[in-house]
Amino acid sequence: MPAVEVSRLAKRYTSTAGISDISFTAERRAVTALLGRNGAGKTTTVEICCGLRRRDSGTVRVLDRDPVAAHQELVQRVGVMPQAGGSSASGIYPSARVREVMELFAAQYAHPLAPAALLERLDLTSVAATPWRRLSGGEQQRVSLALALVGRPELVFLDEPTAGLDVHARRTAWDLIRELRSSGVAIILTTHALDEAEQLADAVVILDGGRVLATGSPADLTRGTTPELHFTAPPGLDVAALTAALPNDATANETAPGHYAVGPRVDPEVIAAVTAWCAQHGVMADNLTTASRSLESVFLDLTSAEGSP
Amino acid sequence: MIALDLSPAPGAAPALRTFRAQALMELKLVLRNGEQLLLTIVIPTVLLVLFATAPIADLPKPRIDFLLPGVLALAVMSTAFTGQAIGTGFERRNGVLRRLGTTPLTRPGLLAAKTSAVIAVELLQVGLLLLVAWALGWSPHGSVAAVVGLLLVGTAAFSTFGLLMAGTLRAEATLAAANLVYLVLLVLGGVAFPLSDFSGGVRDVLQYLPISALSDGLRTVLAHGAAAPGRDWLTLAVWTVVGGTTAARFFRWD
Numbered sequence: 001m002p003a004v005e006v007s008r009l010a011k012r013y014t015s016t017a018g019i020s021d022i023s024f025t026a027e028r029r030a031v032t033a034l035l036g037r038n039g040a041g042k043t044t045t046v047e048i049c050c051g052l053r054r055r056d057s058g059t060v061r062v063l064d065r066d067p068v069a070a071h072q073e074l075v076q077r078v079g080v081m082p083q084a085g086g087s088s089a090s091g092i093y094p095s096a097r098v099r100e101v102m103e104l105f106a107a108q109y110a111h112p113l114a115p116a117a118l119l120e121r122l123d124l125t126s127v128a129a130t131p132w133r134r135l136s137g138g139e140q141q142r143v144s145l146a147l148a149l150v151g152r153p154e155l156v157f158l159d160e161p162t163a164g165l166d167v168h169a170r171r172t173a174w175d176l177i178r179e180l181r182s183s184g185v186a187i188i189l190t191t192h193a194l195d196e197a198e199q200l201a202d203a204v205v206i207l208d209g210g211r212v213l214a215t216g217s218p219a220d221l222t223r224g225t226t227p228e229l230h231f232t233a234p235p236g237l238d239v240a241a242l243t244a245a246l247p248n249d250a251t252a253n254e255t256a257p258g259h260y261a262v263g264p265r266v267d268p269e270v271i272a273a274v275t276a277w278c279a280q281h282g283v284m285a286d287n288l289t290t291a292s293r294s295l296e297s298v299f300l301d302l303t304s305a306e307g308s309p
Numbered sequence: 310m311i312a313l314d315l316s317p318a319p320g321a322a323p324a325l326r327t328f329r330a331q332a333l334m335e336l337k338l339v340l341r342n343g344e345q346l347l348l349t350i351v352i353p354t355v356l357l358v359l360f361a362t363a364p365i366a367d368l369p370k371p372r373i374d375f376l377l378p379g380v381l382a383l384a385v386m387s388t389a390f391t392g393q394a395i396g397t398g399f400e401r402r403n404g405v406l407r408r409l410g411t412t413p414l415t416r417p418g419l420l421a422a423k424t425s426a427v428i429a430v431e432l433l434q435v436g437l438l439l440l441v442a443w444a445l446g447w448s449p450h451g452s453v454a455a456v457v458g459l460l461l462v463g464t465a466a467f468s469t470f471g472l473l474m475a476g477t478l479r480a481e482a483t484l485a486a487a488n489l490v491y492l493v494l495l496v497l498g499g500v501a502f503p504l505s506d507f508s509g510g511v512r513d514v515l516q517y518l519p520i521s522a523l524s525d526g527l528r529t530v531l532a533h534g535a536a537a538p539g540r541d542w543l544t545l546a547v548w549t550v551v552g553g554t555t556a557a558r559f560f561r562w563d
Binding site: 090093095113 | 313314315316317318319320321322326327329330331334337338341342400403404405407408409410411412413414415563
């Protein structure tokens with residue numbers, strides 16, 4: 001039985017925003033990333049799964065239960081980290097100290113983690129006596145993450161868990177999320193950071209405009225894409241002339257000033273043609289690499305093909 | 310690195326542990342809030358001392374016997390209504406109520422914790438006010454059970470309206486409205502000025518305010534050693550039922 005099954009989920013708001021047809025499955029012992037731009041429907045989907053919002057139609061099973069009907073059972077088994085900021089704000093008493101909030105939440109669960117150990121793990125010991133409102137954005141994020149985990153849940157929903165974290169704190173959070181997975185917890189997180197989805201997720205659900213565009217592992221999503229050739233050179237090369245010199249329908253583009261990409265397929269003949277053309281024109285091609293497309297380029301292709309809402 | 314056992318071990322704590330932690334948190338937050346303490350502790354105490362010692366209004370003698378019941382009623386209103394409305398209104402605005410909704414804490418559990426914190430603050434207020442009144446020459450009389458009963462039903466009536474306001478208005482509107490109601494009822498509710506100062510028709514209406522019913526009931530017991538009028542009990546009970554059913558119907562958690 002998967003941790004979460006969402007099928008044909010829809011929720012309409014008064015405006016055009018909302019979600020119209022979301023289906024995905026999140027496995028246990030796995031990180032599932034809902035990836036998308038702002039307004040793609042990530043938070044709405046998560047909030048419906050957490051029982052914080054009612055759906056208009058579709059089915060949702062969380063740990064094989066209905067999130068509304070079985071709310072009181074699920075709150076014991078599911079940890080939730082809501083999105084920071086926004087209209088509903090942080091959800092924490094502004095004048096409560098970090099340690100107090102941790103202990104308050106811990107007191108709600110049968111077998112909680114020790115608040116002090118959890119704080120230590122997230123580098124929060126030094127702010128344990130600080131009131132919530134005096135924490136930095138990154139500290140608030142980490143406390144919020146800790147609160148979602150303190151009850152030792154089977155499943156956690158983390159809505160943009162690393163937004164506003166510095167590089168170091170982000171790594172700490174990633175490590176903790178990986179450790180949760182290996183401890184048997186199912187994790188569903190939302191992110192608009194492609195590297196986060198690529199590094200962390202076992203499954204990625206790409207959302208845009210309230211719909212699912214693609215699902216699969218990062219490897220699935222980038223597999224089958226043939227390698228491209230990238231190189232840097234002085235900006236403003238005549239890519240049309242270069243393209244004309246290439247065999248096998250390859251084309252050259254200047255993706256950013258001084259950055260060139262050759263595709264869609266690269267083989268030894270194409271590489272030879274590119275370097276020969278550069279030699280002919282006295283151009284020094286640096287950083288010559290071939291690579292499969294990143295999740296980022298897959299994501300950009302998918303979402304731009306849909307057009308901006 | 311600190312080793313944590315992150316393996317799932319879900320389950321809710323015993324309701325009593327959750328309740329105790331939540332009630333203690335609520336109490337700490339109130340006691341930490343300077344503006345609320347001004348409203349709940351300082352203003353009632355200052356009013357009591359000022360009106361009892363300075364010839365401010367033409368009050369029935371002994372002045373302290375008239376003042377203490379009204380100020381006790383004011384103290385109850387400040388905590389159960391004004392303080393609770395403002396505190397809960399901002400918890401709703403800050404998403405605290407919403408987030409607590411994702412934890413095992415139940416809504417009745419939250420309500421019980423809030424009510425306990427209100428009663429704990431009231432115990433402090435009543436203890437302090439009785440002590441000050443005693444120092445100003447008041448001597449205890451009347452039925453303790455009747456006083457406690459009146460304070461409790463008064464607390465219930467004010468709490469329901471505090472929560473109704475917190476759960477329906479914007480937090481800033483609640484802040485303004487709750488303070489305004491406090492001020493208006495302080496003047497019109499027989500707290501420091503007797504209702505007999507108002508003309509007959511006005512008085513007939515004002516006596517059915519919850520603050521008037523509570524002041525009057527407490528005054529009958531504490532100053533005259535008599536049983537509180539049934540009208541006062543009934544008035545408070547009706548306000549409680551009206552406020553409670555309306556709040557249950559219209560309270561929004563986010």
